[in-house]
Amino acid sequence: MSLSKILEDKLKEIEEELEEANATGGGEAFDTPNAFSKDGKEDENDVAETSGYKKVKESKFMTLAKHTLVNEVSYKEYKKDESSSSKQKVNRAIREINSRLYKIEGVINQNIKLKSEAGVDSTKYWKSTRSNLHKISEKMQRISERLRRF
Secondary structure (H helix, E strand, C coil): CCHHHHHHHHHHHHHHHHHCCCCCCCHHHHHHHHCCCCCCCHHHHHHHHHHHCCCCCCCCHHHHHHHHCHHCCCCHHHHHHCCCHHHHHHHHHHHHHHHHHHHHHHHHHHHHHHHHHCCCHHHHHCCHHHHHHHHHHHHHHHHHHHHHHH
């Protein structure tokens, strides 16, 4: 199943759920015995079914977000996806990488400005921050080498 088909199915599912949802509540009261019970006398699924609600395990946004990420689709599925050619896939991927790097650069610039305005120097970093900066630097070097080979 192509990535675009998965996204379309998830979007339709979300739209259907939104149509059924009523955010205003209309003022009616619901009989919710053991709503805040911790002793587990009544199964949560039974209460949800009898009151007309279904239990949600994961937000629809998170489900949709997971399906949009390239690393969530195996390479085999990505390669077999016939919704676009290999040339289109590569060009879209490069455009996506460029977009994400632009956003990362923006975050870095904001924090450099904040750091200089607030007078924060590198001695005030947490130990984990120094470690993370080192890991980011190594990762950027690996990416740079791969881009040169690309």
